[in-house]
Amino acid sequence: EAGVAQSPRYKIIEKRQSVAFWCNPISGHATLYWYQQILGQGPKLLIQFQNNGVVDDSQLPKDRFSAERLKGVDSTLKIQPAKLEDSAVYLCASSLAGGATYGYTFGSGTRLTVV
Amino acid sequence: RKEVEQDPGPFNVPEGATVAFNCTYSNSASQSFFWYRQDCRKEPKLLMSVYSSGNEDGRFTAQLNRASQYISLLIRDSKLSDSATYLCVANRRGGSYIPTFGRGTSLIVHP
Numbered sequence: 001e002a003g004v005a006q007s008p009r010y011k012i013i014e015k016r017q018s019v020a021f022w023c024n025p026i027s028g029h030a031t032l033y034w035y036q037q038i039l040g041q042g043p044k045l046l047i048q049f050q051n052n053g054v055v056d057d058s059q060l061p062k063d064r065f066s067a068e069r070l071k072g073v074d075s076t077l078k079i080q081p082a083k084l085e086d087s088a089v090y091l092c093a094s095s096l097a098g099g100a101t102y103g104y105t106f107g108s109g110t111r112l113t114v115v
Numbered sequence: 116r117k118e119v120e121q122d123p124g125p126f127n128v129p130e131g132a133t134v135a136f137n138c139t140y141s142n143s144a145s146q147s148f149f150w151y152r153q154d155c156r157k158e159p160k161l162l163m164s165v166y167s168s169g170n171e172d173g174r175f176t177a178q179l180n181r182a183s184q185y186i187s188l189l190i191r192d193s194k195l196s197d198s199a200t201y202l203c204v205a206n207r208r209g210g211s212y213i214p215t216f217g218r219g220t221s222l223i224v225h226p
Binding site for chain 2: 031044056099100103105107
């Protein structure tokens with residue numbers, strides 16, 4: 001089965017610019033997650049979707065970050081405007097049945113550098 | 116206090132050694148748990164689920180202690196290829212299951 005697809009793999013932008021990341025989950029996976037992983041830390045959940053509804057976005061900095069999953073399949077995460085501290089790897093993951101039983105499958109991530 | 120805590124290490128062990136990591140979670144509503152492995156500059160990959168009765172997969176054993184709110188991972192007969200960061204995950208129920216990752220424990224296995 002095809003894995004979780006993410007693009008781009010790398011992105012370098014200047015602070016105050018905007019950037020968008022794209023994720024296509026594994027076919028049939030209803031739950032989609034966006035994580036931010038800063039070097040030396042564990043993945044931090046930004047937003048979790050169940051189909052096209054938001055389950056949790058309590059750690060999403062909503063003044064600059066937004067995410068959507070309009071048709072319940074692929075998703076985009078946007079940062080506008082970017083700050084230096086947004087430099088991180090942005091990981092998308094998907095799961096069957098909310099992930100409690102079978103865990104989550106991650107994409108390769110997008111490595112963002114803000115200069 | 117962080118919801119999921121791990122000792123970042125690194126744990127530096129010789130080949131063939133047995134090593135154990137613990138992970139504590141603070142939310143008693145956490146209901147399912149996993150161990151993930153993450154290699155340098157790669158995405159996390161599922162290593163194993165953690166069941167209440169404990170479970171084993173080859174050289175790896177995972178255990179859950181609900182009373183003390185921790186999970187553990189035991190690696191026997193360490194291989195060089197086991198060098199990686201090991202992340203624990205706790206799922207808490209909140210409408211749907213919401214996963215929280217620890218910061219990871221770094222393991223370095225040397226010859």
